[in-house]
Amino acid sequence: MPNMSMTKNPMPAQEPEVRNKNFNEVALGYTEEQAIDEAQRCLNCKHKPCVGGCPVQIDIPAFIAEVAKGEFEKAYQIITRSSSLPAICGRVCPQESQCEQRCVRGIKGEPVAIGRLERFVADWHMANSTEAPEKPESNGHKVAVIGSGPSGLACAGDLAKKGYDVTIYEALHLAGGVLAYGIPEFRLPKAIVQKEIDGLKALGVKIETNVVIGKTISIDELFDEFGFESVFIGSGAGLPRFMNIPGENLNGVYSANEFLTRINLMKAYKDDSKTPIRHPKSTVVVGGGNVAMDAARSAKRLGSDVTIVYRRTKAELPARAEEVEHAEEEGIKFAFLHNPVEVEGEDGWVKAVRCQVMELSDPDESGRRKPVPVEGKFITVPCDCMIMSIGTSPNPLIKSTTEGLETQKWGGIVADEATGLTSRKGVYAGGDAVTGAATVILAMGAGKNAAAAIDASLMGEK
Numbered sequence: 001m002p003n004m005s006m007t008k009n010p011m012p013a014q015e016p017e018v019r020n021k022n023f024n025e026v027a028l029g030y031t032e033e034q035a036i037d038e039a040q041r042c043l044n045c046k047h048k049p050c051v052g053g054c055p056v057q058i059d060i061p062a063f064i065a066e067v068a069k070g071e072f073e074k075a076y077q078i079i080t081r082s083s084s085l086p087a088i089c090g091r092v093c094p095q096e097s098q099c100e101q102r103c104v105r106g107i108k109g110e111p112v113a114i115g116r117l118e119r120f121v122a123d124w125h126m127a128n129s130t131e132a133p134e135k136p137e138s139n140g141h142k143v144a145v146i147g148s149g150p151s152g153l154a155c156a157g158d159l160a161k162k163g164y165d166v167t168i169y170e171a172l173h174l175a176g177g178v179l180a181y182g183i184p185e186f187r188l189p190k191a192i193v194q195k196e197i198d199g200l201k202a203l204g205v206k207i208e209t210n211v212v213i214g215k216t217i218s219i220d221e222l223f224d225e226f227g228f229e230s231v232f233i234g235s236g237a238g239l240p241r242f243m244n245i246p247g248e249n250l251n252g253v254y255s256a257n258e259f260l261t262r263i264n265l266m267k268a269y270k271d272d273s274k275t276p277i278r279h280p281k282s283t284v285v286v287g288g289g290n291v292a293m294d295a296a297r298s299a300k301r302l303g304s305d306v307t308i309v310y311r312r313t314k315a316e317l318p319a320r321a322e323e324v325e326h327a328e329e330e331g332i333k334f335a336f337l338h339n340p341v342e343v344e345g346e347d348g349w350v351k352a353v354r355c356q357v358m359e360l361s362d363p364d365e366s367g368r369r370k371p372v373p374v375e376g377k378f379i380t381v382p383c384d385c386m387i388m389s390i391g392t393s394p395n396p397l398i399k400s401t402t403e404g405l406e407t408q409k410w411g412g413i414v415a416d417e418a419t420g421l422t423s424r425k426g427v428y429a430g431g432d433a434v435t436g437a438a439t440v441i442l443a444m445g446a447g448k449n450a451a452a453a454i455d456a457s458l459m460g461e462k
């Protein structure tokens, strides 16, 4: 008999007033009892609508049925047939617009907490499994992967399992891509990312850090001098955009990427960090996406008062509802319908942000209401730190150093959707480098698809 409760089992979490002063994980995860109780809410629907909402098509009812029986390892084996990074996706996937959005239990109440169950299963496996992955026998083929974000890790993992000799080249000193330098510890503990990377190393994947492809080594050299037969580009979209307004070059104005990298990768919040950061008293974050929420919540944890400035209304915020709720609970303020027009400074440092008051226009042909300025209306928000979080694009370095690699006008690499094959023979691409800033699960899926295509090509299959 299924559990007919209308609501999900709540996720145990740190209290807002405690967590907004530390970098430890906010959500604490289900206990075994909570996981089994939640799994019993699943109706094991014959047509599996939830699976259609998952970009990598995890057999959701099958893994949840195993959780309901207390067979957690079996559940893990089902998930990992389709996903390489379940502990990560269970934490950061926008489930509410993917698998959970299609769950039939969501019609009259809350959907089954698929993401929380996935996280539980992956964490259970990490805590209880003692089996080390076996290094597969070599098939004699060499593949290079550029970038160690989710697309690169997934591609490398799938190829290594098939016996390929895989080397990942990573520009930074630590592997993980956005998982390591972008998403904060309080949402995704770095120990979990490291465990995934250790698992790849155990499969034989080599990771060369501090290597910038296009500067240290070119793609041509990877083929001609290093003997790789295929290359996968998973270099992400880490180039920040700015607003080009007066005063943006003042000290104390960061891109969200720089701010988060200092905090996550360089542990700038610790007193003994080699990359310290001035602990701001008052921070303005510009933007309304997940990255803006992460930057704002990180600044809050440094002890700052934080205001998010967004040019539309709360209803249009692109960030996940859960992240907005967490930010509000932690005391972050929002200035909706405001757009920065000038950064004011003193002695070379940011002092305040002058913002134009906006309103939403009548809907256009597409039904979209655009933010438009309210003539003559401005406010000034005092601050000693400003964080720009208005989007990123792929870095042009690889394109500019690789002959025959076609890109879109905005910088994204042109690649076949199903295989990741680019305009250059033997070169595949996937993740944010192709789509622009997207999600972990989409990047992971693209890496897996490319691995399958590389394997088929090198093994002479059509």
Ligand code: FAD
Pocket (backbone or CB within 6 Å): 092, 093, 094, 146, 147, 148, 149, 150, 151, 152, 169, 170, 171, 172, 176, 177, 178, 179, 182, 183, 184, 211, 212, 213, 214, 234, 235, 236, 237, 238, 260, 290, 291, 294, 395, 397, 398, 430, 431, 432, 433, 437, 438, 439, 440, 441, 443
């Ligand atoms: P990335 O993760 O960007 O990794 C690319 C790697 O390539 C980087 O390590 C980079 O250093 C390296 N690289 C770049 N150029 C070179 C070069 N020339 N040579 C060698 N290495 C190179 N998604 C979600 O699903 N949920 C979330 O909650 C979420 N939150 C986010 C929060 C933040 C702050 C950010 C920035 C993104 C967030 N995302 C989230 C988006 C998600 O993280 C990305 O879509 C995903 O990481 C893209 O993966 P990727 O493998 O394409 O690239």
Ligand code: SF4
Pocket (backbone or CB within 6 Å): 053, 054, 055, 056, 057, 058, 060, 083, 089, 090, 093, 094, 095, 098, 099, 100, 114, 115, 118, 441
């Ligand atoms: Fe849902 Fe993401 Fe897990 Fe797929 S990977 S089942 S979308 S949480």
Ligand code: SF4
Pocket (backbone or CB within 6 Å): 041, 042, 043, 044, 045, 048, 049, 050, 051, 060, 061, 102, 103, 104, 105, 112, 114
């Ligand atoms: Fe279970 Fe919901 Fe999927 Fe049905 S749609 S199988 S209830 S998770």
